[in-house]
Amino acid sequence: MTLAMAEQRVDARRDKAVKRFALTDAVFAGISRAAAILVLLILSGVAISLVVGSWQALSTFGFSFLTTESWNPVTEKFGALAPIYGTVVTSAIAILIAVPIGIGIAIFLTELCPRPLRRPIGIAVELLAGIPSIIYGIWGLFVFAPFVQTTIQPFVINLFKDVPGLSSLFAGPPYGIGMLTSAMILAIMVLPFVTSITKDVFDTVPAVLKESAYGIGCTTWEVIRRIVIPYTRVGIMGGIMLGLGRALGETMAVTFVIGNAHRISPSLFAPGTTISATIANEFTEADGELYTSSLIALGLILFFITLIILAIARYMLMRIGRKAGA
CATH class of the missing domain: 1.20.5 (Single alpha-helices involved in coiled-coils or other helix-helix interfaces)
Known part of the structure; x- marks a missing residue:
């Protein structure tokens, strides 16, 4: 019982x-x-x-809002083509600059850097992500832009002045501020995101895979190219997309150094504008309903640009995953 x-x-x-x-x-x-x-x-x-x-x-x-360059609050004629062009160009250049450097730093920290220096360098890189964008903007306007104006732009203009195509891409007076300066500031801001995520995914590579590759005689470069990068390509792509999202939506740093000119120029040295910079500069001064609505329409365009890029990134990640599974 x-x-x-x-x-x-x-x-x-x-x-x-x-x-x-x-x-x-x-x-x-x-x-x-x-x-x-x-x-x-x-x-x-x-x-x-x-x-x-x-x-x-x-x-x-109508649809002409996307294809018109003119932006005139006095006559209430608005077009989003110049801000869209500036947003896409500056973000693309920033990613082209930041991604190779960020991946290189991640490779150095995980494979080549002496162990006592890994943590200090890694912390220093990650601290860049914590700096407010207004600080980047002030530094870009008062330090970096004058350096670009007196050193980089005159050298590049003289270097490519007789090269067809490149002469128009790097033409014009050296203002210091402009599309390329803005893109370079964005690249500095994007760099810690790409580096940090890439470093973290590199650390997930099983040591046995790298040791096996070294055991059969592979060099460090071969291990990185054939083992580390293929194993972590999904994570690398995620870091790139995160950096691109930061570049697309950045406001204050870009506003300081891009020149805020509503026009499209083939020269990367010419002033321009972006969607976020236009909204930040003009929203407080928008006194008409059509003016305010046009600025909100720019925000809607940026919203859809971000969604489209994230959807493309998701599709690319799915394809990479399928190939890896195959």
């Missing part, structure tokens, strides 16, 4: 524990589902508010 009662008590405790665990799992699943739905609702709310706010400009100008 005592044994039967003990077994019943054990069964009761087991049933109670199972019910408690089931309740905990149900609560956890509900909270997770609610969080996911909340993110979708916030994203949808942002998109709807942007569409509603920009509807007047979109209905007034």
Whole structure:
């Protein structure tokens, strides 16, 4: 009788524990589902508010809003082509500069750097991500732009002045500020994100893979090219996309050094503007409904540009994953 009662008590405790665990799992699943739905609702709310706010400009100008360069608040003629061009060009150049340097730094820190120096250098690189963008902008305007104006731009202009194509790409008076200066500042801001994520994914490579490659006579370069990078290419792509997202949405640093000119020039040394810089500069001065709606329409365009780039990145990651599985 005592044994039967003990077994019943054990069964009761087991049933109670199972019910408690089931309740905990149900609560956890509900909270997770609610969080996911909340993110979708916030994203949808942002998109709807942007569409509603920009509807007047979109209905007034139509598709020409995307293809017109003119931006004149006096005559209320607005076009988004110049900010779109500046956003895409500066972000693309920043990524082209930052990605090779960031991957190189990550390779050095994980494969070549002496162990006592790895942590200090890694911390120094990561601290760059914590510097406010306004500091980058002030430094770019008062330190970097004068250096570019007196040193880099005159040298590049003289170097390519007789080269077809490149002469127009690097032409014009050396202002110091402009598209290329803005892109270089963005590259510095993007660099710690690319480096940090790439370094972290490099650290996930199993040591046995690299040791096996060294054991059959591979050089360090061969190990990096044939083992490390293929194993971590999905993570590298994620770091690049994160850096690109930062470059697309950067505002204050770009506003300081890009020149804020609503025109498209083939020269990278010419002043220009971006979507975020235009909104930051002019939103407080927008006194008309059409003017305000046009600025909100720029925000809507930037929103969709970001979504498209993230969708492309997701598709690329899926293809890389499928190839790796194959």
